[in-house]
Amino acid sequence: MVDNDRDFYGQEWKEDRGEKSSTYLDASELVLNMGPQHPSTHGVLRVILKLDGEKVLGTECVIGYLHRGVEKIGENRTYTMFAPYVDRMDYVAAVSNGLGYCTAVEKLINVEAPPRAQYIRVIMTELQRIASHQVWLGTHALDIGAMTPLFYTFRDREEILKIFEKYCGARLTTHAFRIGGCQYETYEGFEKEVKKVCAFMEPKFGEYEELLTTNRIWVERTKGVGKLNGDECKALGVTGPVLRASGVKWDLRKAQPYSGYDKFEFDIPVGENGDTYDRYMVRVKELHQSLRIIRQAVDNIPEGPILAKVPKVLKPPVGEIYHSIEAPKGELGYFIVSDGSLQPYRMRIRPPSFVNLQALDKMVRGLLVADVVAVIGTLDIVLGEVDR
Amino acid sequence: MLRKIFMVDLLRGLRVTFKYQHPREIYTEQYPLERPVIAERYRGLPRMNVNPDTGETLCISCDLCAKACPEHLIVVESERDPVTKRKVLKNYTYDISRCMFCGLCEEACSTDALELSQDYEIATYGRENLVLDLKRLEAGPEPTEYTR
């Protein structure tokens, strides 16, 4: 099934895909298939590796095993009906997806959510960012071999999911926000619980670092692995913590503030080398910054309505917009084309994991097989997003 | 340098995992014996509420829930009562096999008839059991008691 002379699209392996000329099948080259069912490809991702002994010469990612046609579904549902589908794309960070969608449609119909709703949205999104990074940390550590951080991070994430459950009724596929604001009022004791969770989380982050950051085995496995410098990132369109770890200080929450992020004070952690260790450090620092934002937000929630005046039957004006937010994995963008009817004409979603996955090929050239797993983990891909 | 020789970083990691052994840290809920506490707003199995005094269904067959559902899986059958000129609910079908538990139907309901309860034990043995009719919806959650 795998033609060793041609890549997936039938084109010959190009010359610049490795040190050797790969139009011949050399006896020392091996084509290895990390199949769709694999414990550490974070979903159904198939990676075809071309190896020279242990070193990787090139890779080919085969995706589409989780394609559910979300964009096509979007063309057949009204705007309010489509919101639950959006959660299922990046199922690890559903609230961010919802935020992106709702802010995009609000931009289309030129409505702004009231300030109270914006604060609630910020709190929920930052909590979701912490939860998503915790999942990432646990699974990444598991790929590299440390099995306990997985349990610690998932246990701590439970506290956040409990808040989600109390607030919007579901832990994972939250459907938390509506077009024009939030549907649910904060429940009794919301602020107290959020503050308790923040206080609970801070020492836990210190523990994750204690287990991993200075651990010599971890450092050896991650330093220098999967280097990607800033120009390559920009050329490939990679965003999110991967971009920031390569030295480019670009965060959509500061560059194009949405939903009231300009009212909060937080730093953007930036790395230097763009290797796996720097991506790890950037995400860990982002955890602390998210706590900072949550603390500022929860102290100052303004009173007022939570849902702006949006007609029940939503017919946006003809036009198109692109709106993107800083999801935990990168820049999540929505491009909505409206033709004036109840249903969008085109609902295009720019998933961060899909674009980040392109960098895999560049990052693993010359690395060993054991590092491929680490690099896939450090890109933080979720196949639901890649395939939609 | 000394830290490297004495493997201080490894020892710190060991201390962290050692600390977690205390039984108070254990977070497992042993499921059928201890059931978790579910929040009130949890979107679980749907149920139809009845009027507590008369026992009649609260649904007025406005069909808003069926229109709000993204998956179009609610079917409301009603007939118009010739006397009061109001719609009377005859049959109500809810198909859980495609339901996303998104809660749009619950929000759309104009009375308090349809609500998503806290029931999460929805698994059944056959596909027919996934289509709920009015009787099952009014019965509500029935958690199983385990004896083995």
Add this chain to the structure above:
Amino acid sequence: MLDQLTGYLSSNLTPGAAGNSLWALIYILLIFAGVSFFVMLMNWVERKALAHFQIRLGPMRVGPHGLLQPIADAVKLMTKEDVIPAGADKTIFWMAPVWVVLTGFTTLIVVPFGPTHAVTDMNIGILYMLGISSLGVLGIIMAGWASNSHYPLMGSLRSSAQMVSYEVAMGLAIVSAIMMTSFTGYGMYGAGTAAGTGTLSMIQIVEAQKAQHVWFVFKFFPLGFIAFGIFAIAMIAETNRAPFDLPEAESELVAGFHTEYSGLRWSLFMLAEYAGMFAVSSIAATLWLGGWMRPFPNALAGPTWDLAFSLVPGALLLLVAVAAFYNAARMPKHLAMRIQTLGLWGLGAVIALVGLIMLIPAVRVRIADISWFVMKVGFFMYLYIWYRATFPRYRFDQLMRVGWKVLLPVALGVLIVTGIAGLTPELLAWAKGAR
């Protein structure tokens, strides 16, 4: 036959030394049964301890607190379908697990549970153990080769390369410990009157520690400690356990040399792995931690201290029984849990009975050596599990680098410095005499 049976009881030698083959057979069977039981126990302890490190509970349903889980696993593995991959070399395929188990258990002949409690005391005991465990590598290579698939082949080659390279460091550390048997203590590094005699026999090494009044881990401090540390790291790599378990890791492409083995064959590999862990832990306990000796045999000597220390094994078992009773009282009062609660009370009662028996003076004296030895080996097992819970995995090239570039030079250095330290009186005398 009968006088062979009874004649041994009054003698004070190992069966091998006494030439008593019947008792040798009995000892072998005892060791085999004991280590097999130990392996099952280790399986349970590993799952429970690993789970507790990871804030969860581990098996709880199968028996009370999962105590019957190893039995359930054994039954499951034995009744599984025996799959042999197509194109596999059948003879080598079945021989590989047998070989590994054979070499794993043969090393246990010379393990000294007490001054006369070994099957035989070869005067090349430690060399024998090292040699046989090196033979075990052959079994792994056979397993990878016979599977006819390149993932197990790569895994087995990596695993064998790892084991061979760490044996070098292990061997050097062992040599430095053996050298210490021939150096008498002097000054603050152990006193003692016996003249040192170099020996490779396991029992004699412990006797040397006894005569020199110092455990070798503390002798010529910090040299003994460093040698112990090197051995402790090398023995983890030798048995393919975390953090050196790349060949058998699940999240790598190559799933290890025992990929194609299912059912009983796989359980044989597991048995051999735990028996190997037991063997290298017992080497560590014998060579550095004083074998069967109780702690502080000289610093805290005297009849009261002897009494106190001899009560420890029985007291430990009683503690375990109390823990069993406590947990039995805390079991949920559900209808489904009645039998399990009863079982746990019963188990607690049995352990309490055994603990009380171990407190009887006549039994105490005999059990003391074996129980101290087993406690020390158990300590190493706990360390194994602790490391597995905490550390990430080394990549294969980093693993080899650690083995050759870090451990080997340090081991060589320790060896040379131990030699110099041990010969210091003679060197000083020679220097004095030379002027």
